[in-house]
Every structure is written in C-alpha cells, then in structure tokens.
Amino acid sequence: MNRVEQIKRTFLKELEEVDTLQGLEDLRVRAFGKKGELTLLMKELGQKTPEERRTWGAELNALKDVLTTALEARKEILEEGCLKDQLASESLDVTLPPHARPRGKIHPLSHVLDQAIHIFGQMGFVVAEGPDIEEDFYNFTALNIPREHPARQEQDTFYLPSSNGQPLVLRTHTSPVQIRTMQKNPPPIRIIAPGRAYRSDYDATHAPMFHQIEGLVVDKHTHMGHLKGCLEEFCRLFFENPSLKLRFRPGYFPFTEPSAEVDISWKGESWLEILGCGMVHPNVLRNCDIDPTTYQGFAFGMGLDRIAMLKYGIEDLRLFFDSDLRWLNHYGFAPEARE
Ligand code: PHE
Secondary structure (H helix, E strand, O other), X not given: OOHHHHHHHHHHHHHHHOOOHHHHHHXXXXXXXXXXXXXXXHHHHHHOOHHHXXXXXXXXXXXXXXXXXXXXXHHHHHHHHHHHHHHHHOOOOOOOOOOOOOOOOEOHHHHHHHHHHHHHHHOOOEEOOOOOEEEHHHHOHHHOOOOOOOHHHHOOOOEEEEEOOEEEEEOOOOOHHHHHHHHHOOOOEEEEEEEEXXXXXXXXXXXXXXXXXXXXXXXXXXXXXXXXXXXXXXXXHHOOOOOOOEEEEEEEEOOEEEEEEEEEEEOOOEEEEEEEEEEEOHHHHHHOOOOOOOOEEEEEEEEHHHHHHHHHOOOOHHHHHOOOHHHHHHHOEOHHHXX
C-alpha cells in the first residue's frame, strides 16, 4: 500500500471516531497544518522527476479533496450534535410555578387612574375613548373653536401632516372625546374619557405629553348644581378627605358656558387648580345634532398627573416619565394594592 492510501485510511478511520469539535480541529491540523502529513507530502513533490510529479500530484490532489469533504461532513454532524446537547441542557419548563413573586410596581399614574375610574364608576360613569392623533375638527371646530379663534394659539398645538385633506393634530385635550361620544350615542350620556393629551410645553409642571380625565353628562335636567356635587364628591373620595373644600372660579372655555376653574384647598394654606369645567355650550350640542332646548349637559377636564402629584407629594411632573427604577420602586404601588 503506498503512503497516500495509508494516510487516507488512517485519517478516515480517525475521523469516524472523533466526537468533539476540538478533536476534529486537531485532526485537520495533523493533515493540513504547516507540519501536516499532507502538507509534507506536497513539499516532497518538488524533489521528484517530472513524470513522478504528474502521477503523485494527481494522487495527492485527489487525497486532499477526499479529506476536505470528509472533514466538512463530520463537522456538520458534530455541530448539529452540539446544538442539540445545548438545547437539551438549557431547556426551561415554562409550566413550572415561579420561585419568586413578581417585583414590578404599579406606576402612580396607573394607580390614580384606577382610583378615578373606580370612583366615577360608582357614580354611574362609563369609560369612553378616542384617538391621540385627532382631526382638527374634533379637537377644535366641533368644540366651538373655529379656525381663527385665539384659543387655537393658546394651546401650543403639535400639528401633523393632513391626511385625506383632513388637518390632523395630537389632541391638546381629551375634550374631542365629548364630540365623538355625542355623535355616536343619543342622550342620556354619562362618560369619563381618560387619556393622553399633548402640548408643546416643558417644565416641572408641564410635559409635552400629559394625562387628562374628561367627564361629560348630558340629560334633560342637568344643571350646574349637578356639576358641583359630582366634582365635590369625586375630590373628597379621591383625596380621602370628607371636608375638602372646593372653589369654583369663573373661567372661560369656548365649549362651555358658563365655565369655571376649580381649585382645592391645600393643607389649609393655599388653593390649587385641578380642573376646568362648565355647562356644555349649546353650539357644541348642536354640532352633535342634540337639541339644546331639550338637553343640557356639563363637562369637565381634569389633569390626572396633577392630582397624582398632589395626592402623593410628587414635585416634578417629568419624574413620571423618566422610567427610573429607583423612583418607580419608591412611588409605585404593590400590585395587590390595586383597586
Ligand atoms: N379641555 C379643557 C382643557 O384642557 C378642560 C375642560 C374640559 C374645560 C371640559 C371645560 C370642560 O383645559
């Protein structure tokens, strides 16, 4: 048997026995490395006669091809085996019960929202929703804020490119949900609409994205007394203070008439504004095909972030949106405390 045939047999036999990727690499080096058997044979070629070179060369090249193909085939098998072993040893039974209780906390805003929905829910309000990207019509026009109205300038609106000829904005308040609700449902109406609102504003008490809770009641005999009673009841329950004082100051909103701004007495020292409200303007009812001679309504819009800051002594609104784990752990609520 010549040397070539011998090398081939030994190599192929060892190849079959090798069972690790490292072993395979060692074998490769023994054949093809700098001092590998095949490499040395190739070097010897130079000293042969041209005739020998031709036959030897062909044989050596054939050997090289056989060994390379065999190496690659073995490598594939070993790699696949490796992956299977790894998958088997790292398997995870997702049906096992967890070792530890979840450690996440409820964000103070989510907690406050739950409380508000709970309190208003007991008064018979249901939750309504509308889109954050809103048509100019719902955010302004239908709310009695026509195109040239100064209130449009006051709101630091984020305008978006129009779609299908409809000017679009990021809603500057949750009041457009009033319109969407009245267009869809006939009175009596009793909804709250919690959600995000957007204004180009940024300091300790203003963020470009913030939260409001809108309220809307429309019925045949709704009057300002209902509005006052409803808000008083809510604030006393929410702030857990049955003698909390509210102050209704005359205000102005294009979509309510009369309008008021509401302050709560804070630590017996000062008044803090928490919401705007009023009787739904007859134009707004008309815009929704509701006859203002038969129906009246009241509406309010409350800053959710604001009442959360007051209740839990949070000084800077921007902290709500920082996602700082230490802060969340401190100000967040245990899941089981969720109402
Ligand atoms: N939309 C008003 C605001 O964002 C609040 C409001 C709502 C006032 C409903 C009156 C009635 O300031």
